[in-house]
Amino acid sequence: MxxxxxxxxxxxxxxxxxxxxxxxxxxxxxxxxxxxxxxxxxxxxxxxxxxxxxxxxxxxxxxxxxxxxxxxxxxGDIFNRLEILDMQLSALQGTLHGELRLAVASSIQYLTPHLLAAFRQRHPEVSFRLEVSTRAEVIRRLRDNLDDVVLVGMVPADRALDFFPFLNNPVIAVAAPDHPLAARQQLGLAELESQMVLVREIGSGVRKACDEFFQQKRVHLQRVMQMGSGETVVQSAIAGLGIGLVSAHSAAPWLRNGQLARLDFTDLPLFRSWCAVHARGKRLSPVAEAFLAFLREERALIKQLAEPFS
Incomplete structure (x- = not known):
C-alpha cells in the first residue's frame, strides 16, 4: 500500500x-x-x-x-467496520449497541414498527434507520448494499442472496361492502374475468405473485386498473372502483372498521411469505445478526404481532 x-x-x-x-x-x-x-x-x-x-x-x-x-x-467500508467494532465492544460489555439499517416493501410497513419495538424491548440501546419503498426500490437498495437487511415478499432468483421466510403474507380479494360479490359465498376465480380488478404495479411482489397464480389457474383478467401502492389499491376498493388484490396486512385496518369486505373466493387467499434477505457473504453487524436471530426464533411472538394485520 x-x-x-x-x-x-x-x-x-x-x-x-x-x-x-x-x-x-x-x-x-x-x-x-x-x-x-x-x-x-x-x-x-x-x-x-x-x-x-x-x-x-x-x-x-x-x-x-x-x-x-x-x-x-x-x-463507507471503513466507517461501517468501525460501527461494527463499536457494536462488538458493546457486546463484550453485555449490551447490544448500534443502528439497524432496514428496508421494507410498502405492504409490510404497518407491521414493521411493531417488529422493531419488540426487538428493542430486548435490546434497548439499539436504534433503527427504516426505509419503506416499492419492491423494485428495495431490491435496488439490496443490490447497492445500502441496508443491513431487507424484508420483501418475493426474493429475486437471479442474485446471490441469503434469506429465510419468517411470516405468512396472504393475498386476498377485497371490495366495498356494497359490491355485488360481497354478499356471495364460494366464488370461483373465473368471476374475476368480468370484473374491474385493482392490481399493484408491475414489479410489485403482490403483482408478480398474482400474475403467476392466475396464469397457473388459467384465469385471464379482462379489466385491470393498475395502482402504485397497496394503500392506493385499498382506498380505490373502498371508493368502489373495483375488486382489489392486496396483502391482508395492507387491508386489515379497513376490514376491521367495515369500510372493506373480504370476498369469499374459494382459491384465495394466495399464500406467500415475508422473507428477511441480505447479500450472500455480507459482513453482518452484531445488531443485524441479533435481528435475524429474533426473526428466526420468535415466530410465535411475530405471529401474534401480525394478527391485527391479518
Missing part, C-alpha cells in the same frame, strides 16, 4: 463524505462546524494524499471524479 494513504485521517474522510453528499463547500462547512476555507484545506490535503483530484466544477456545479467515487465506497 502507498504510504501516503496511511496518513489519511478519519476527520478528512468525514469531511469528504459530507461534501460528497452536499456537493457544497458552504453546506459542508455548516454541517461539520468548520469554516469554508478549512473544508477546502482538508480536501486539498486529501487530494495530495490520494494523488488525484476528487472534485471538479462543470459550470457552477460540483461533481465527483472517478477517484472520489472509489474513495467514497472505500470510506
Amino acid at each position: 502507498r504510504k501516503e494513504l496511511h496518513r489519511i485521517t478519519l476527520r478528512q474522510l468525514q469531511v469528504f463524505r459530507s461534501l460528497c453528499a452536499t456537493l457544497s463547500y458552504s453546506r459542508t462547512a455548516e454541517e461539520m462546524a468548520l469554516t469554508q476555507p478549512a473544508v477546502s484545506l482538508q480536501m486539498r490535503q486529501l487530494e495530495e494524499l490520494v494523488g488525484q483530484p476528487l472534485f471538479e466544477y462543470v459550470g457552477r456545479k460540483l461533481y465527483l471524479t472517478d477517484a472520489a467515487t472509489i474513495l467514497l465506497a472505500a470510506s
Whole structure:
C-alpha cells in the first residue's frame, strides 16, 4: 500500500463524505462546524494524499471524479467496520449497541414498527434507520448494499442472496361492502374475468405473485386498473372502483372498521411469505445478526404481532 494513504485521517474522510453528499463547500462547512476555507484545506490535503483530484466544477456545479467515487465506497467500508467494532465492544460489555439499517416493501410497513419495538424491548440501546419503498426500490437498495437487511415478499432468483421466510403474507380479494360479490359465498376465480380488478404495479411482489397464480389457474383478467401502492389499491376498493388484490396486512385496518369486505373466493387467499434477505457473504453487524436471530426464533411472538394485520 502507498504510504501516503496511511496518513489519511478519519476527520478528512468525514469531511469528504459530507461534501460528497452536499456537493457544497458552504453546506459542508455548516454541517461539520468548520469554516469554508478549512473544508477546502482538508480536501486539498486529501487530494495530495490520494494523488488525484476528487472534485471538479462543470459550470457552477460540483461533481465527483472517478477517484472520489472509489474513495467514497472505500470510506463507507471503513466507517461501517468501525460501527461494527463499536457494536462488538458493546457486546463484550453485555449490551447490544448500534443502528439497524432496514428496508421494507410498502405492504409490510404497518407491521414493521411493531417488529422493531419488540426487538428493542430486548435490546434497548439499539436504534433503527427504516426505509419503506416499492419492491423494485428495495431490491435496488439490496443490490447497492445500502441496508443491513431487507424484508420483501418475493426474493429475486437471479442474485446471490441469503434469506429465510419468517411470516405468512396472504393475498386476498377485497371490495366495498356494497359490491355485488360481497354478499356471495364460494366464488370461483373465473368471476374475476368480468370484473374491474385493482392490481399493484408491475414489479410489485403482490403483482408478480398474482400474475403467476392466475396464469397457473388459467384465469385471464379482462379489466385491470393498475395502482402504485397497496394503500392506493385499498382506498380505490373502498371508493368502489373495483375488486382489489392486496396483502391482508395492507387491508386489515379497513376490514376491521367495515369500510372493506373480504370476498369469499374459494382459491384465495394466495399464500406467500415475508422473507428477511441480505447479500450472500455480507459482513453482518452484531445488531443485524441479533435481528435475524429474533426473526428466526420468535415466530410465535411475530405471529401474534401480525394478527391485527391479518
